[in-house]
Amino acid sequence: xxxxxxxxxxxxxxxxxxxxxxxxxxxxxxxxxxxxxxxxxxxxxxxxxxxxxxxxxxxxxxxxxxxxxxxxxxxxxxxxxxxxxxxxxxxxxxxxxxxxxxxxxxxxxxxxxxxxxxxxxxxxxxxxxxxxxxxxxxxxxxxxxxxxxxxxxxxxxxxxxxxxxxxxxxxxxxxxxxxxxxxxxxxxxxxxxxxxxxxxxxxxxxxxxxxxxxxxxxxxxxxxxxxxxxxxxxxxxxxxxxxxxxxxxxxxxxxxxxxxxxxxxxxxxxxxxxxxxxxxxxxxxxxxxxxxxxxxxxxxxxxxxxxxxxxxxxxxxxxxxxxxxxxxxxxxxxxxxxxxxxxxxxxxxxxxxxxxxxxxxxxxxxxxxxxxxxxxxxxxxxxxxxxxxxxxxxxxxxxxxx
Amino acid sequence: xxxxxxxxxxxxxxxxxxxxxxxxxxxxxxxxxxxxxxxxxxxxxxxxxxxxxxxxxxxxxxxxxxxxxxxxxxxxxxxxxxxxxxxxxxxxxxxxxxxxxxxxxxxxxxxxxxxxxxxxxxxxxxxxxxxxxxxxxxxxxxxxxxxxxxxxxxxxxxxxxxxxxxxxxxxxxxxxxxxxxxxxxxxxxxxxxxxxxxxxxxxxxxxxxxxxxxxxxxxxxxxxxxxxxxxxxxxxxxxxxxxxxxxxxxxxxxxxxxxxxxxxxxxxxxxxxxxxxxxxxxxxxxxx
Numbered sequence: 001x002x003x004x005x006x007x008x009x010x011x012x013x014x015x016x017x018x019x020x021x022x023x024x025x026x027x028x029x030x031x032x033x034x035x036x037x038x039x040x041x042x043x044x045x046x047x048x049x050x051x052x053x054x055x056x057x058x059x060x061x062x063x064x065x066x067x068x069x070x071x072x073x074x075x076x077x078x079x080x081x082x083x084x085x086x087x088x089x090x091x092x093x094x095x096x097x098x099x100x101x102x103x104x105x106x107x108x109x110x111x112x113x114x115x116x117x118x119x120x121x122x123x124x125x126x127x128x129x130x131x132x133x134x135x136x137x138x139x140x141x142x143x144x145x146x147x148x149x150x151x152x153x154x155x156x157x158x159x160x161x162x163x164x165x166x167x168x169x170x171x172x173x174x175x176x177x178x179x180x181x182x183x184x185x186x187x188x189x190x191x192x193x194x195x196x197x198x199x200x201x202x203x204x205x206x207x208x209x210x211x212x213x214x215x216x217x218x219x220x221x222x223x224x225x226x227x228x229x230x231x232x233x234x235x236x237x238x239x240x241x242x243x244x245x246x247x248x249x250x251x252x253x254x255x256x257x258x259x260x261x262x263x264x265x266x267x268x269x270x271x272x273x274x275x276x277x278x279x280x281x282x283x284x285x286x287x288x289x290x291x292x293x294x295x296x297x298x299x300x301x302x303x304x305x306x307x308x309x310x311x312x313x314x315x316x317x318x319x320x321x322x323x324x325x326x327x328x329x330x331x332x333x334x335x336x337x338x339x340x341x342x343x344x345x346x347x348x349x350x351x352x353x354x355x356x357x358x359x360x361x362x363x364x365x366x367x368x369x370x371x372x373x374x375x376x377x378x379x380x381x382x383x384x385x386x387x388x389x390x391x392x393x394x395x396x397x398x399x400x401x402x
Numbered sequence: 403x404x405x406x407x408x409x410x411x412x413x414x415x416x417x418x419x420x421x422x423x424x425x426x427x428x429x430x431x432x433x434x435x436x437x438x439x440x441x442x443x444x445x446x447x448x449x450x451x452x453x454x455x456x457x458x459x460x461x462x463x464x465x466x467x468x469x470x471x472x473x474x475x476x477x478x479x480x481x482x483x484x485x486x487x488x489x490x491x492x493x494x495x496x497x498x499x500x501x502x503x504x505x506x507x508x509x510x511x512x513x514x515x516x517x518x519x520x521x522x523x524x525x526x527x528x529x530x531x532x533x534x535x536x537x538x539x540x541x542x543x544x545x546x547x548x549x550x551x552x553x554x555x556x557x558x559x560x561x562x563x564x565x566x567x568x569x570x571x572x573x574x575x576x577x578x579x580x581x582x583x584x585x586x587x588x589x590x591x592x593x594x595x596x597x598x599x600x601x602x603x604x605x606x607x608x609x610x611x612x613x614x615x616x617x618x619x620x621x622x623x624x625x626x627x628x629x630x631x632x633x634x635x636x637x638x639x640x641x642x643x644x645x646x647x648x649x650x651x652x653x654x655x656x657x658x659x660x661x662x663x664x665x666x667x668x669x670x671x672x673x674x675x676x677x678x679x680x681x682x683x684x685x686x687x688x689x690x
Contacts, residue, residue, distance in 0.1 A: 171501045172663050229456040229500050261461040 006124070010042035013120045014096075018045055020116065021082075021109050023098045027054045028120070030086075030094035038095055047099050048080065054097075084113045086121040089184030089195045093121050122193065125186040128242050129211040132204050135181050136174070140201060144174040148205050155212040160220065163209050167224050167232050175201040176231065185242055192273035192302050194241045198266065206235030207242055222249035225256075234267035237275075244274035253279065257287050262294050270300035277303065285312045292319060292331055299333045305340060313341040332364035339368035347372060351380040359390040366393060370400035403647055405629050406669075407431040408654035409537075409569060409587060409616035412459055412470065412626075413451075414438075419619070419626045420466040426630035430669045431463060432658060433472040434508045434537050437479045439621050445489035448476075452497050460502060469669050471658065473507035473537045474498060481521035482513070491524060498532040504661040505529065507537025508569070511548040514541060519555060526561045535565040535660045537587075540575065542594075549575045553582055565660055567614070570595055576608055585657045589618035590628035598628075598635045605636070610645045614654045 001009075010028050017026045025045025029038035036059075043054045080101060086094040096117050125131065129152075137145060154162035166173075181196040196204070206224075210217045218240065225236035237256055240249050253275045256268035269275050269287055279287060284307055291298050298304055316338045323330050335350060350372075353365035362384070369377045378401065385397040405428045412420070412433050423431070433455050442448060455472045463470035474497050476490040497503065506529040511518050522538075529536045541548040549568065556566060563583035570589045571579060579586050588604065589595045596604075601615060617628035625631070629650055636646045658664050 165499065168499045168501055172665065176668070227496065229453075229502070230458070230460055231501060233457070259458075261458060263461060 001124075007042060009120070009123055011044070013116065013123075014042060014044040017084075017096060017098055017113060017116055020112055021098060021100065023100050024048075025054075025099040027097050028086075028094060029058060029097060030124075031092070032057075041094070045099065082110075082113070084117045086117050086124070087114075088121045088125055088186070089182055089193065089197065091181070091183040093124065096120070122186050125184075125188075127211075128185040128187060128194075129208055131183070131185055132208040132211065135179060135183065135196065136201070136204050136208070139179065140174045147173050148208065151205075151209050152212045155209045156214055158214040160213075160215065163213060163220065164224070164227075166209060167206055167228065167235070170205045170235070171202040171231055174205045177201055179204050187242060190273065192277075194238075194273065195271045198270065199238060200231075200234075202231055203235050203238045203267075206232070207239045210236075210239035210243060217243050218245060218249050222252050225249070225252035230261060230264060233264055237264075237267040237272065240274040241272040244278070247278040250275075250278045254283070257283075257290065262296070265290070265294060266296055270296055271302065273302045276301055276307070281307070281309070285309075285315060288312060288337075289315050289319060292316065292334055295331070297331065297333045298337055304337055308337050308340040310341040310343075313338045313343055313346075317343055317346065332358070332360045335361075335364040335368035336371060339371040342372050347374045347377055351377055354380055354384045359393055362388070362390065362393045363396055366396040366400055370396070403427055403633065403643075403650070404429050404669075405633070405650045406654045406658075407616060407626070407629055408567070408614050408658065409434055409589065409618050410626055411436060411618075411620035412463065413455055414621035415619060415626060417462065417466070420463060420468060423626055424466045424468055426627055428468060428629070430469040430471065430655075432504060432654075433459060433470065434539075435472065435474045435477065436508050436539070436620070437477045441483060442480065443485055445486055445493060448486060448490045449493060452493070456497070456500050456502060471502050471504045471664070473505035473534075474503055475506050475509045475525055475537075476521055477508055478510050478512040478518050478522070478539055478541075482515055482517050487517065487521060491521065491528075494525075494528055495532070498528065498534060501663065503534070504658040504663055505535040505537050505567075506532070507567075508539035509536060510539040510552055511541045512539075514544060514548055514551060519551070522552070523555055523559050526556065526559050529565070530561065533662065535567065535657065536561070538566060538568045540568060540570045542570075545570075545572060546574050546578065549578050553578065553584075556584075567657055569616070570618070572596060573600070573604065576604060580608060583612075585612045585614060585653065588613070588615045590615055590625075590632050591618065592623055592625055598632045601632055602635055602639050602641070605641070605645075605649065606639075610648045610653070612653060612657075613649050614657065615649055616654075 014026045014028065017023065025043065025047055027043035028041045030041045032039055038058050040054055040056045047054050080099065082098040082100055084096045084098065085092045086096060126134065136148065151162060151166040177200060179196055179199045179201055181199065184193040184195040186193050210221055213220060221236045221239040225233050228236060233256065236252060253268045256264045259265055269291055276284065288298050288301060288304060291301060316334050320330050320334060335353065338346060350365045350369050353361050356362055366381065369381060381397055381401055385394065385401065388394045388397060407428050410431050410433060412431060435452065435455065452474055460470040474494060476487060481487050498506065506525050509522050509525045526536055538552055540552065552568065556563060567585040567587050568579050569587035571586050576586065588601055590598060590601055605613060615629055615632055617624060617626050619626035633646055633650060655664065
């Protein structure tokens with residue numbers, strides 16, 4: 001992106017932020033790549049009534065790194081600024097500071113700002129190949145980096161055979177440890193991001209080769225899947241997550257979903273928009289159910305909420321019943337999805353789960369009840385709120401009741 | 403004590419075996435490709451078998467914290483079967499480049515036929531081309547003659563003996579192999595091959611240099627805990643700890659490390675998909 005385009009992007013984003021909450025001014029701060037600092041990138045309007053200038057840099061302590069919307073609830077009442085993190089995946093790439101004067105904000109405003117800042121972080125993101133290079137450059141030593149750069153250059157020249165040779169060797173060349181990134185890859189022509197949270201080093205290296213390939217990368221990923229070992233197959237599936245644009249390689253996803261190797265199943269579905277975009281409805285429902293069954297959070301299937309329907313709710317709740325009959329626990333992330341198409345008795349069951357000893361169940365039940373919007377649940381929500389001591393659950397309960 | 407099991411056909415074993423092996427200190431296992439008891443009728447069956455031992459079997463092992471490696475080959479028995487032998491040889495180059503493939507094997511002799519000789523030589527050439535060590539099976543019948551022919555063919559194709567493990571040795575074959583430079587394997591079996599007391603005696607007589615032991619556990623009557631059981635007897639008979647560790651860890655690991663594909667750090671810190679990473683299950687991903 002050119003400097004001029006970036007500045008236009010900041011101007012438009014800041015104007016929208018200021019309009020959303022009626023702020024006096026706002027500024028974008030971006031993380032310094034080398035030091036734990038945030039640097040002023042753009043500003044509009046006044047920071048405070050006394051016309052004090054926006055500081056050019058500010059400390060980026062441990063508290064703000066990794067913070068999500070958490071601090072915002074505290075700012076609402078007494079401070080003169082809101083700090084909204086610029087989140088790419090779960091990685092804070094910067095902060096938008098909003099000068100608010102003494103205005104009080106609603107949770108809706110805060111949610112709106114969070115979404116706007118996510119969109120801005122997304123717009124600023126590098127292309128996947130560059131993003132993967134940057135992630136790997138921080139984590140693999142020089143000889144491995146040079147070997148990978150050689151492969152990327154060969155791929156960019158369209159040398160298929162170089163990729164076929166490098167794909168099986170990737171793990172022993174650059175490592176197999178978790179990548180350890182909180183970030184996400186953004187393909188600007190797609191509306192779904194690909195979080196890197198469960199990728200390993202070799203996944204990142206393999207996908208970098210596919211992204212660089214001057215040819216039909218989707219067909220190549222499919223071919224590499226069927227010729228690959230377990231790790232290569234995971235890499236090919238993660239490649240499809242980033243660059244799959246047609247259903248041409250969906251048979252690789254189907255093969256992986258049938259597998260009992262959870263590692264492969266996870267790579268096919270979790271954080272993988274390709275599978276979720278191209279699986280037909282009936283196969284998608286069964287994939288969601290199998291995810292719940294093998295202990296993979298169904299929240300991690302992109303588009304699960306958009307594709308949820310009455311049949312999926314029926315299947316999930318039937319699974320819940322089966323677990324309960326056997327005296328077993330139920331994964332909490334089922335509730336918000338099932339609530340999109342509630343079945344008879346679900347509201348009562350969820351009111352019961354509001355009193356579950358695990359905060360994850362209370363949070364999921366409260367979110368689900370918020371989606372159903374049945375006023376009969378209000379007394380139970382209020383009753384819980386009066387005794388709730390978990391901050392996240394409290395915030396959800398307050399929002400559902402407002 | 404850490405144990406590396408350099409020969410077990412885990413494809414044919416149940417998860418209880420993995421569990422017991424892990425409890426007994428086995429942190430790495432090498433699965434040589436062999437025959438399945440029942441002859442295969444097409445090359446596709448071999449492709450599926452190879453895919454299983456570089457994929458599914460590795461996943462199964464890691465669930466128990468055991469690293470799984472393999473050697474791949476056309477085995478000596480099926481080298482005689484013209485329905486599959488040429489096709490499998492053509493399939494191997496693609497698979498030998500896979501991660502976790504630490505050698506070519508089991509190759510060698512079963513009935514000591516001309517076909518077996520041809521495919522042994524051809525696969526030693528493959529090992530050379532892919533820069534891999536070779537794991538050589540020796541026959542159940544006419545074992546001494548089989549070992550002699552193996553050593554002769556290695557010399558004919560000029561394959562370096564320090565990159566060969568000759569397996570299933572007995573008291574009769576040790577004198578033939580001991581000065582060859584090859585690593586020597588002994589398969590401790592419930593009834594046939596080698597047992598624990600004889601093994602300890604061989605080690606006392608011949609020393610521990612280039613000696614490795616294994617269970618060769620497969621679909622027949624066999625015991626995947628034979629290495630730890632032999633270790634117990636070694637201790638009872640007063641063998642020094644460092645000698646025991648040499649036989650069950652250093653020797654097999656340093657032999658297969660000649661592939662350049664054995665990551666020792668990885669075996670010391672096993673991470674399986676079900677294990678926790680930074681306090682979170684990888685499956686569920688990081689949670690707030």
